[in-house]
Structures are given as C-alpha cells and as structure tokens.
Amino acid sequence: xxxxxxxxxxxxxxxxxxxxxxxxxxxxxxxxxxxxxxxxxxxxxxxxxxxxxxxxxxxxxxxxxxxxxxxxxxxxxxxxxxxxxxxxxxxxxxxxxxxxxxxxxxxxxxxxxxxxxxxxxxxxxxxxxxxxxxxxxxxxxxxxxxxxxxxxxxxxxxxxxxxxxxxxxxxxxxxxxxxxxxxxxxxxxxxxxxxxxxxxxxxxxxxxxxxxxxxxxxxxxxxxxxxxxxxxxxxxxxxxxxxxxxxxxxxxxxxxxxxxxxxxxxxxxxxxxxx
Amino acid sequence: xxxxxxxxxxxxxxxxxxxxxxxxxxxxxxxxxxxxxxxxxxxxxxxxxxxxxxxxxxxxxxxxxxxxxxxxxxxxxxxxxxxxxxxxxxxxxxxxxxxxxxxxxxxxxxxxxxxxxxxxxxxxxxxxxxxxxxxxxxxxxxxxxxxxxxxxxxxxxxxxxxxxxxxxxxxxxxxxxxxxxxxxxxxxxxxxxxxxxxxxxxxxxxxxxxxxxxxxxxxxxxxxxxxxxxxxxxxxxxxxxxxxxxxxxxxxxxxxxxxxxxxxxxxxxxxxxxxxxxxxxxxxxxxxxxxxxxxxxxxxxxxxxxxxxxxxxxxxxxxxxxxxxxxxxxxxxxxxxxxxxxxxxxxxxxxxxxxxx
Numbered sequence: 001x002x003x004x005x006x007x008x009x010x011x012x013x014x015x016x017x018x019x020x021x022x023x024x025x026x027x028x029x030x031x032x033x034x035x036x037x038x039x040x041x042x043x044x045x046x047x048x049x050x051x052x053x054x055x056x057x058x059x060x061x062x063x064x065x066x067x068x069x070x071x072x073x074x075x076x077x078x079x080x081x082x083x084x085x086x087x088x089x090x091x092x093x094x095x096x097x098x099x100x101x102x103x104x105x106x107x108x109x110x111x112x113x114x115x116x117x118x119x120x121x122x123x124x125x126x127x128x129x130x131x132x133x134x135x136x137x138x139x140x141x142x143x144x145x146x147x148x149x150x151x152x153x154x155x156x157x158x159x160x161x162x163x164x165x166x167x168x169x170x171x172x173x174x175x176x177x178x179x180x181x182x183x184x185x186x187x188x189x190x191x192x193x194x195x196x197x198x199x200x201x202x203x204x205x206x207x208x209x210x211x212x213x214x215x216x217x218x219x220x221x222x223x224x225x226x227x228x229x230x231x232x233x234x235x236x237x238x239x240x241x242x243x244x245x246x247x248x249x250x251x252x253x254x255x256x257x258x259x260x261x262x263x264x265x266x267x268x269x270x271x272x273x274x275x
Numbered sequence: 276x277x278x279x280x281x282x283x284x285x286x287x288x289x290x291x292x293x294x295x296x297x298x299x300x301x302x303x304x305x306x307x308x309x310x311x312x313x314x315x316x317x318x319x320x321x322x323x324x325x326x327x328x329x330x331x332x333x334x335x336x337x338x339x340x341x342x343x344x345x346x347x348x349x350x351x352x353x354x355x356x357x358x359x360x361x362x363x364x365x366x367x368x369x370x371x372x373x374x375x376x377x378x379x380x381x382x383x384x385x386x387x388x389x390x391x392x393x394x395x396x397x398x399x400x401x402x403x404x405x406x407x408x409x410x411x412x413x414x415x416x417x418x419x420x421x422x423x424x425x426x427x428x429x430x431x432x433x434x435x436x437x438x439x440x441x442x443x444x445x446x447x448x449x450x451x452x453x454x455x456x457x458x459x460x461x462x463x464x465x466x467x468x469x470x471x472x473x474x475x476x477x478x479x480x481x482x483x484x485x486x487x488x489x490x491x492x493x494x495x496x497x498x499x500x501x502x503x504x505x506x507x508x509x510x511x512x513x514x515x516x517x518x519x520x521x522x523x524x525x526x527x528x529x530x531x532x533x534x535x536x537x538x539x540x541x542x543x544x545x546x547x548x549x550x551x552x553x554x555x556x557x558x559x560x561x562x563x564x565x566x567x568x569x570x571x572x573x574x575x576x577x578x579x580x581x582x583x584x585x586x587x588x589x590x591x592x593x594x595x596x597x598x599x600x601x602x603x604x605x606x607x608x609x610x611x612x613x614x615x616x617x618x619x620x621x622x623x624x625x626x627x628x629x630x631x632x
Contacts, residue, residue, distance in 0.1 A: 160371070162371065162373035163373050163374075163375055165338075165340050165360070165367070165369070166367070166374075166434075167375075168339070168359070168360040169360055169361070169365075169366055169367045170361075170366065170386050170387035170434070170435075171361050171362075171387055171390045171391055171438060172361055172386075173361050176390060180386075181375060184377040185376070185377060187377075
C-alpha cells in the first residue's frame with residue numbers, strides 16, 4: 001500500500017487533535033494562572049501576576065510543597081537503598097523463588113493505590129504507628145522500591161560483566177570494583193530511577209490519602225482546596241510545578257545525549273511521567 | 276616416527292606456571308578433564324582449540340574467575356587457585372578488551388597502579404611510558420568508545436601490563452579485528468612479549484595464529500589435551516589424527532601392517548611397525564610429481580579437482596579408490612594422469628585421538 005502526500009493530510013489533522021487533547025488543558029491551566037479575572041471568563045483578560053503574589057504569601061501551600069519535596073527525597077533514598085541490592089541479587093544471585101520474585105517485583109506499582117494505601121494503613125494501625133509524614137515516606141519508599149529495582153536491573157543487564165573481571169584482575173577487591181566500576185556504569189540507571197521515583201512520589205495521591213497525618217503533601221493540599229472551589233492560585237502553583245518538571249526532563253535529556261546507553265531509560269521515563 | 280609421549284615435558288628448570296590435574300564441570304557437562312600443563316618463564320604458550328574445547332575455561336581458572344573442581348594451579352612456588360583473582364600476579368587481556376567506558380585511556384591504564392596506591396608522580400610516569408610503548412600517547416585523553424578496535428586492543432595490553440605481572444593471559448584478543456590488522460597485531464604482540472620478557476598464555480581457535488606466535492602450542496579438544504609441542508613439531512609430527520587435521524591439511528591413510536609392509540588401498544610401503552591396523556598422516560606438500568627417487572613410494576593418480584592459492588595449488592587426486600589432496604607449487608602445470616611419489620618417513624603414524632570417552 002502506498003501512502004501519498006494527499007492521503008496524509010487527515011493524519012496530520014488527527015495528530016494535531018491528539019496533541020490538542022493532550023496539551024490544551026495544560027495550556028489553559030497556564031494561561032488562567034495569569035488571568036486577572038480568575039478561572040472564569042473567556043477570553044482571558046487583564047494579564048496579572050496577582051495570583052503568584054498571593055501564592056508566595058500563602059504559608060500552607062509552601063509547607064505542603066516542602067513536605068512533598070521531603071517525602072519524595074526520602075522515598076528516593078529508601079527505594080535506592082533497597083532497590084540497588086535487590087537488582088544486584090536478581091542479576092547475580094541464584095536463590096529459590098527468583099523467577100517469582102522477578103515477576104511480582106512490579107506488583108506494588110500495578111496494584112491500585114487504594115489497595116496499597118489501605119493495606120499499609122492497616123499495617124501501621126496494627127503496629128501502633130502514628131500517621132505522619134514518616135508513614136507517607138515509608139509508604140512511598142516501599143511501593144517505589146520496585147521501580148528502583150527494575151530500572152537498575154535493566155542497567156545491570158546492559159552492563160558488560162567482563163569490566164568487573166578486568167577490575168578484579170587489576171588488583172581491585174570486590175568492594176573497590178563495585179565502587180569504581182559497577183556503580184559508575186549504573187550512574188544513568190540510578191539517576192533515571194531517582195527522577196522517576198521523585199516524580200511519582202511528588203504527585204502520588206491515593207497512598208498518601210490513607211497515610212496522611214497532620215502535615216499535607218502538595219497534591220493533598222491542592223485536592224483539599226479544590227473541594228472549596230478552583231482558585232487561580234492552584235493554577236499558579238501547578239504552572240510552577242509544570243515548569244520545574246519541564247526543566248528536569250530537559251536536564252535529563254541533555255544528560256542522556258552525552259551517553260548513548262541511556263536511551264531506553266529515557267524513553268521509559270518519558271512514557272511514565274505524566275507530562 | 277612421532278613421539279608417542281603425550282604428557283607435557285617438565286623443563287629442566289622449574290616452570291613459572293604449573294597446572295596440575297585440573298578438572299571442571301558445569302552441571303553435568305565436563306568441560307576440562309585432568310589437564311596438566313607447564314608454562315616456562317618467558318614462554319609464549321598458546322592454548323588452541325575449537326569453541327567448546329574448554330580453552331577459555333582453563334584461562335579463567337588461571338585468572339581466578341572460575342574455580343576448578345579438582346586439581347591445583349601453582350605459580351612460582353605459590354599456590355594460585357586458592358587466591359582471589361585480585362591477589363594473583365596474573366593479568367588478562369579480555370576478548371572484547373573490557374575497557375572501562377567511563378574512564379579515559381590514561382585512567383584505564385592507570386587503574387591498576389591507583390588500586391595499588393602508587394604515588395601520583397609514579398603513576399603519571401609509568402602510564403605515560405606504557406602508552407608510548409603501545410603508540411597510544413596521543414589518545415591519552417580519549418574515551419574507549421572513541422578509538423578503533425586496534426587501538427582498544429593496545430590500551431587493553433598496556434593496562435594489563437602496567438602492574439608488571441609475571442604472566443599475561445590473552446583471551447582471543449585478536450578475534451574482533453579484521454584480517455590485515457590481525458596479522459599486524461600478531462607480529463606486534465609477539466615482539467612485545469619478547470621485549471617485556473614475561474610469559475604469555477594465549478587462547479585462540481585460529482591455528483594459523485597459533486603457529487605464527489607460539490613457542491609451544493597446547494592443543495585442546497573436548498576438555499583434554501591432544502598434544503603439547505612446538506608449532507614445528509606439532510605440524511611435522513602430529514600425535515593424533517585430530518591434531519593432524521586441525522593444524523594444516525592432511526591425508527589420513529588407514530593402513531594394515533603385515534610383516535613390515537604397510538598397505539593402504541593401492542599404496543604400500545615398508546615400515547618397522549608391528550603387525551596390525553595403523554593410521555598415518557601424510558601432508559599434501561609431501562606428495563609430489565615423481566622424480567624417480569629409489570626410496571620413494573610411487574603411484575599414479577588422476578587429477579579430479581584443482582584449487583589455485585597463488586603460491587601453491589591444491590589438487591584432488593584419485594588413485595584407485597583413494598582420494599588424496601596434494602599441494603604443488605602454483606607454477607607447475609598439471610592435468611590428467613600424473614605419476615606421484617612420497618617418502619615413507621613423511622607418512623607419520625598418528626593415534627586415533629587422545630580423547631577418552
């Protein structure tokens with residue numbers, strides 16, 4: 001079948017529609033964050049930074065931003081701390097149930113957040129742990145270990161094991177070899193996993209909802225305010241988050257361009273983030 | 276006649292490396308069976324074998340990346356096989372070089388010295404020298420991904436030699452190179468080995484390469500040594516039918532000896548062997564157009580097929596129900612019926628195979 005130029009015009013329209021469907025909401029969100037009349041009224045009039053000013057003086061929002069960053073950073077730390085050894089074990093060790101472990105390692109991610117959240121809540125209740133940011137951190141951290149494990153496992157699969165042998169051969173012991181050869185080669189996988197986990201944790205709402213104590217994370221704060229009606233302040237904070245995410249993705253993309261081996265990780269990352 | 280003794284000859288001086296009764300299985304597959312082999316100081320020994328012969332496993336046991344199920348490895352009076360790889364004074368050039376992609380050429384070569392905790396100035400000086408020796412000085416700052424295969428090979432060599440090992444192991448280091456570069460590197464490697472004066476144990480499946488480079492060849496087949504000898508000896512006096520066929524071309528003549536006369540199809544020649552069946556290897560170049568020499572075995576043959584190789588030409592010759600390959604100078608004109616001859620001492624008695632099954 002030949003595809004001619006004329007025939008591709010409907011396709012182009014279709015593509016444009018898809019893009020509009022994907023990005024129009026974001027564009028509207030951004031535009032209305034600068035709209036003097038708030039979320040109502042079309043077309044937007046009176047360009048203003050009023051909502052941003054309001055946002056910057058809103059302590060509750062910034063507390064929740066700070067909480068979310070803290071949770072995300074801690075979740076990254078926990079997930080990597082457990083995910084790297086788990087990936088190494090999957091790649092190198094032989095143990096009973098290995099195949100099963102490999103199959104179910106992604107389960108926490110596939111499970112609906114509502115189930116993960118509920119089960120963790122019951123666990124914490126049973127253990128008598130008071131709900132706080134710590135419980136959210138534990139929730140995110142454990143649920144996202146699977147992401148770290150699979151990302152780093154993928155990196156290890158591409159890693160040429162002979163390099164480790166070369167290192168041992170040149171007199172480096174196992175720890176030196178891990179630190180000087182294995183880890184640097186996994187750098188991109190680790191950064192990729194960290195970015196992915198950070199993003200997933202930042203906008204996680206279902207698990208957090210069950211485990212929340214007094215301190216709100218950003219998504220929960222926004223959700224809470226939305227129940228009282230949409231305010232342009234929310235648009236403003238969303239615009240800022242959008243800008244930051246964009247910068248992170250661009251930075252990551254640049255990093256990847258410097259090394260050809262990061263290709264798949266990036267693709268996966270771009271697919272997984274909700275940008 | 277061929278030397279019947281297949282065991283490696285211990286040299287008068289104590290060998291540098293001594294492999295004793297090494298056996299290794301992976302699951303139910305026996306990869307190495309009772310290998311004993313010595314390497315002298317300063318020797319270039321090639322372990323030659325087809326894929327699956329166990330040659331790489333043997334090398335990895337010496338390096339310490341595999342452990343043997345049975346047997347010992349000794350080097351200069353020290354037991355090697357119980358040490359972790361990083362404590363052995365043995366270095367390796369890997370098949371695909373295994374250069375560290377995140378380090379520069381300079382840092383790759385410096386790695387061993389840095390691990391050993393050498394002073395910065397010493398590292399600087401020794402790495403500079405090592406790179407100069409392999410003609411890679413101008414690439415010191417390059418990453419391995421940005422240099423050619425031949426250059427990577429040189430860097431891998433410099434990196435492996437930087438710790439001044441007593442023994443260098445090379446695992447098919449030339450197999451990734453194209454034919455021309457390969458020939459050039461064979462010569463370079465050989466002269467490098469003479470220059471640094473350390474023992475090389477070189478693994479390859481390429482018999483030409485083994486012939487060109489080695490002081491001795493250890494021919495491995497299905498986890499057992501077929502023959503250990505100098506290239507000349509192994510070519511001239513192959514111990515087994517396998518050795519004769521693997522190294523160069525040959526004609527295998529299945530003969531029956533009866534009262535001092537060996538008979539194979541229409542050919543017969545005198546021999547001192549006792550009565551019974553015997554297998555002989557006769558190299559194609561040892562059969563030539565008849566000159567009428569009295570001591571030669573003479574016969575008639577008809578040319579069936581000819582393959583021109585430039586300097587020489589290979590002919591398929593039929594004599595009765597016997598099909599022989601003969602090699603003649605490329606200049607000679609031959610066709611149709613030929614009177615041919617060979618000398619009885621060129622028909623070398625070979626054993627069926629050393630492999631016990």
